[in-house]
Amino acid sequence: MSLLTIPLIMAAGGVAGCLGALLGLGGGVFLIPFLNVGLGLDMTVSSGISLMTVMATSSIVAAGSSNQKVINLRLGILLQIPAVAGGLLGAEVVAALSQRTLATIFASVTGIIAVVMLTRLDRRNVILDTSVAPGPLGGSYFDGESGRQIVYRLRRLPAALGVSFSGGVLSGLLGIGGGILQVPALNAWCGVPMRAAAATTAAMIGVTALGAAPIYYARDRIVAPLAAAAVLGVLAGSRVGMWMSPRARARSLKLLMALVLAGVSVTYFYRAATL
Numbered sequence: 001m002s003l004l005t006i007p008l009i010m011a012a013g014g015v016a017g018c019l020g021a022l023l024g025l026g027g028g029v030f031l032i033p034f035l036n037v038g039l040g041l042d043m044t045v046s047s048g049i050s051l052m053t054v055m056a057t058s059s060i061v062a063a064g065s066s067n068q069k070v071i072n073l074r075l076g077i078l079l080q081i082p083a084v085a086g087g088l089l090g091a092e093v094v095a096a097l098s099q100r101t102l103a104t105i106f107a108s109v110t111g112i113i114a115v116v117m118l119t120r121l122d123r124r125n126v127i128l129d130t131s132v133a134p135g136p137l138g139g140s141y142f143d144g145e146s147g148r149q150i151v152y153r154l155r156r157l158p159a160a161l162g163v164s165f166s167g168g169v170l171s172g173l174l175g176i177g178g179g180i181l182q183v184p185a186l187n188a189w190c191g192v193p194m195r196a197a198a199a200t201t202a203a204m205i206g207v208t209a210l211g212a213a214p215i216y217y218a219r220d221r222i223v224a225p226l227a228a229a230a231v232l233g234v235l236a237g238s239r240v241g242m243w244m245s246p247r248a249r250a251r252s253l254k255l256l257m258a259l260v261l262a263g264v265s266v267t268y269f270y271r272a273a274t275l
Contacts, residue, residue, distance in 0.1 A: 005039065006229045012038075013053055013233025020057035020234070021241030022248065023183065023198055023257045027057050027234060028176035029110065030260065033267050035226075043102050044094060047175025048221035051209045053234040054177040058206025060238035061199065070196050072139045075154060076204040082165035083178050083204070084211040090172020091212035095219070097173070103272035106174055111265035113184050117258040139196060155191040163189075172212040177205040183257070194253055195245065 012034045013027075020027030028050035035046035062071070094102070134140050138153040154160065163185040167178025179201040186197035216222050245253075 006225070008039075009035070009226055009229040010233035013230035014237035014240075015233075016050075016053055016230070017057050017060070017234035017237025017239075018241040018244070019237075019256075019260065020054070020177070020179075021061050021202055021238040022245050023179070023253060023260075027053050027237070028174070029180055029264055031230060032106075032174065032176060033264055037267060037271060041223075041226075043099050044216075044221045045223060047094070047173075048213075048216035049223060049227045049230055050175035050177075051171075051213045051216060052222065052227040053230045054171070054175070054209040055206040055213065056231045056234045057238045058177075058202060058204070058209070060235060061242060062203040062206070069141045070139075070199040071203045072137070072192070072196055072200045073203075075137045075139070075160075075192075076200045078137065079160060079164040079182065080204050080207050082161050083168035083171070083182075083208045086165040086168025086170075086178070087172040087208045087212040088168075088215070090169040090174075091215040092172070093169075094173050100272050100275040102174065103268045103275060105170075106176075107265045107268035107272055109170060109180065110261040110268070113180060114258045114261035114265060116184050116188055117254045117261070119188075138191075141196065143193075143195070150193070152193050152196065153191055156189055160186060160190045168208050168211075171205065171208045172215075175209075175212075175216075178208050179205050180261070187254075198253065199245070 012031055016027030016031040019030050028047075031053055032046045032050050035041045035049060036043050132151050134151050135153045137157065138151065140149060140151045142148070143150045163181050164178065167181035170176060170181060171178045179198075182201045183194075183197045186192040186201070187194050192200070213222070
């Protein structure tokens with residue numbers, strides 16, 4: 001590692017934190033390729049560092065006042081139960097998988113989710129009639145894009161629970177935070193608007209990462225100086241992402257997510273083919 005490594009990781013952490021807070025992905029989907037492909041770190045070590053940044057991003061988003069009315073705490077707490085279980089499973093299984101297998105999983109998941117988001121660019125899960133009850137797991141908030149109060153209702157709860165478990169497994173395997181599955185699924189299949197899905201997921205994925213992080217630490221997959229540098233960058237970047245989130249259009253957020261995921265997918269399909 002050169003003298004430039006720490007500043008580079010801090011800068012990458014800033015970008016990851018901004019994307020994580022803005023899109024609810026946790027930031028690992030950007031940071032892991034940088035650490036693994038860009039700096040040549042082992043995939044599991046990159047994942048361990050990423051888990052630290054996921055917790056940092058989640059803490060900032062949960063504490064930020066700008067997202068308080070958008071975060072659906074009841075839904076987030078419920079979905080956290082299967083997500084933590086999945087995270088523990090993923091962290092235990094990762095040692096049995098090869099670098100090529102992990103790269104292929106990463107590439108496949110990001111590619112599929114990018115396609116899903118592109119098919120949802122102009123669809124919004126909002127109810128403009130505020131007299132409609134949101135139900136026990138729905139919500140209501142002022143939407144700057146619509147210029148009015150909107151309501152949404154949760155649909156397909158079993159699907160949301162299943163996706164949360166799968167997202168937890170991916171978090172434990174890859175260190176990317178379960179948001180990579182939860183945000184698109186909540187938006188595409190469960191009736192939750194993009195902004196609410198991203199904010200709720202970003203606030204909850206830190207707990208998922210917390211469940212897997214001790215297993216990574218016990219197996220020496222977290223390099224403390226590099227993790228600290230990444231977290232410092234994330235703390236700054238997350239605040240920028242939170243500032244941008246209320247000002248961004250839902251369509252723009254979906255398009256940005258699709259482009260980021262597509263780029264990661266291409267990178268890791270190539271890496272899996274060359275390992």
